[in-house]
Amino acid sequence: MMDKTYAPHDIESRWYAQWEENGYFEPQGGDSAYCIMIPPPNVTGSLHMGHAFQDTIMDALTRYHRMQGNNTLWQAGSDHAGIATQMVVERQLNAEGKTRHDLGREPFIERIWDWKEHSGNTISKQLRRMGSSLDWSRERFTMDEGLSKAVREVFVKLHEEGLIYRGKRLVNWDPKLHTAVSDLEVISQEEQGHMWHMRYPLADGSGDLVVATTRPETMLGDACVAVHSSDERYQHLIGKMIALPLCDREIPVIADDYVDPEFGTGCVKITPAHDFNDYEVGQRHAMPLINIFTIDACINENAPAAYRGMDRVAARKQIVSDLDALDLLVKVDDHKLMIPRGDRSGVIIEPLLTDQWFVKAKPLAEPAIEAVKSGKIKFVPENWDKTYYNWMNDIQDWCISRQIWWGHRIPAWYDAEGKVYVGRDEAEVRKKHQLANNVELNQDEDVLDTWFSSALWPFSTLGWPDKTPELDTFYPTSVLVTGFDIIFFWVARMIMMGLKFMDDVPFKEIYIHGLVRDAEGQKMSKSKGNVLDPIDLIDGISLQALVEKRTQGLMQPKMATKIEKDTRKHFPDGIPSFGTDALRFTFASLASTGRDIRFDLNRIEGNRNFCNKLWNATRYVLMNTEGEDTGLDDAPVELSLADRWIISRLQRTEANVIDCIDKYRFDLAAQSLYEFLWNEYCDWYLELSKPILLDESSNEQQKRGTRRTLIRVLETVLRLLHPLMPFITEEIWQQVAPLAGKSGDTIMLQPFPTPDDSRISADAEQEMQWVMDFVMGVRKIRGEMNIAPSKPLPVLLKNTSTDDQTRLKNNLLLLNKLARLASIDTLPTTDEAPQSAIALVGEMQILIPMAGLIDKSAELERLNKEIDKLEKELARITGKLANAGFVDKAPATVVENEKQKQQEISSKLNSLKQQIDKIASL
């Protein structure tokens, strides 16, 4: 016997290991393949709500397609996350008072591998807790030998084709991490700064001009001053020389239309080595590149001795004060400007001239744009294609070299003269370029951007560059499930690389999901202290532990007080254990396309209750079917109205669920299942089954029919629910399946239900609606008149049609039981009814004698309210039908509908008004 209440923890701990050990997650064969590549999480990371949401969607799709008989693979794996991972380990070293340079490259990398071993399975353990049916037997890591081989192969091939090149360019330099980063790793945000107006004297002493800048310290690297070619104020200055203050240099005044005469003073100091726009201007006028910064963003030897060694902040202060002393500082204004910061380090990014490797993006982007335009790849929701085009059309070359140690080392070697050779390994390079063994070669010190290897993920995980059966079977994959934030970082690059090296798109659809926010709509972040750990929702956590977790290791420790306060306010009792299934069902029910989701504890609580409902419904079903005849052999059965009705409703639910999942509307699928199970199966069908199963007048065929329906409908619902709630459905299915005539070791590999139209019965649905209206009519009176549910009521019927009479006869038992009736009597039309409360089912009147039960004024009030509502509605419809425009132009069916409605309402009104007169007159 099942426990009385649903206890998720017990049942969830049981199943996952069994599934995995039995190999159920591995592709099971079948004609059409279905494959999802997991967006590889950071190997040393841990599961957050965004992952949990994303994984729920992917697992639901995977389980659904697996049950549909597809050859299904959800590819598992993780990413080495270059900078992020290296930073973590460096921080550990710092805590020991060491730097990575104290260790040296090889030992440091060893140390990272150790750390990966130590923390690397945290996230895979968590994924398992979520019930994710990933094929762990094929798990990959971006630094695996196979995937590294793919990286080298791609690098060499692109280089051979001239699509990878090395060059000295201005790149985004992170002065803290000492590495270049790509455009995408720079976050620009508005910050308060200043605009300095500085006077530059002309070299011939004939006057001066004033430049405006937000970065006075870069003046040490100025190459010229630019004015607009048609700016009348400065025509006379063009071509003259300026004596650059504080520096022993002269620079020219040039004309360039890049300058906006309206902005600032109309004179722009140009520093080609430290600003992307200035770089362009400098190129146009063949200006020298004067680099004044070291890799730490300190002033270097190209600047006057007085400033050397100062960092950029100190240098700015000194320069401003020196200019002021020379009376060259005209004014300082407050000015808001966009400050670029490294997304990892948080420090201000410095445009710096360095040698880097780049991927030429344009030629790769063109086919990638076409793939989406032609519909070979579809975004869901569609409008994300605009974001994609927007970026792709204006794509810049991709800086792929990083000056860090953790990652794929660039397969390029230099000889003593600095000549570069690219190849898969050193031996290949020597052979290809006929370099003798005594020629010294040194491999490039840099590693590749992590996204370079992630871009190959859809095919490198399947064995590329080798030709493998997996590639044949699963590439292109079916759908990519991901967040909009990495469309540029990852999605676009996978498409480019996939088309280039596989000659086909990496996936046919891209499902873009929303961001998970907290209950107040705030983005969850460690620094805000509002993160939720999915595991804590599953297992529960005490307030104390939650506060500790949220206030530990903060960047700004002073936030701790506020975080603690907020946490105590939102979770006064901590978080109870809801279980994985409730969490997953909640994610699903919030997943309407694209929209961000606010995660509210009330929702997950409601869905935990839903699990409990399923649990208890099952208890009832098992109580009535275990050890009983559930119609497994061919013994005759008689299906009741309720049986035929619930079977019919089930078909519609199946069709709806399939339709919704196919459209990625997990919210609607979840709602459909929720409503069917709770509002139809539990609220009505289980109650309707009781009279048949418990009444001694029902025969064996009827009981058999109802038991069979009870168990089979439940078994089917379990399969429908399984992709969303894998654990509870498996647990229950094990007990239910044999009674429903199903065999198999797991629900995971059972076929997903398919609707059978022949089992949809409009008749049964209509008659059942009549029964429900009848019961609800009586309940309404009971509820509004405050009559105890336990009090059996006598009921009189008037105005019954022959249909009513038939239905009444068929369902007497059900009506008596569900509406708790003492008696049902039909009055001839001519008979006067006693003073009664009334409910209508079509034309039929249900009368409940008021004697001793119902207060006259209360009933009058109730009737008046009802009449009021109907009259308003009638006026609306009558007005509509009086409108010639409507009657002439609206489709006939719509008009007919309105007419019918009009009739029904006026007939209802009639009945109610008569009733009111009758009561009032007494």
Next chain:
RNA sequence: AGGCGCGUAGCUCAGUUGGUUAGAGCGCAUCCUUGACAUGGAUGAGGUCGGUGGUUCGAAUCCACUCGUGCCUACCA
């Protein structure tokens, strides 16, 4: 500056190509421990669909404008 969203019940959200009285969950109110379930049951209250104007017989839905709000991209030194 461009692009993309959002605004529907107290709260969180559905609402398919315009066409029943705009729905659900939670919350709220009243009543109820009848043997699946109080993590429950019954009944009920609550919305001029951000605003204005337009198209239409008919608009939450389509168009224009407007207010509020969020995100993304690019930026003027």
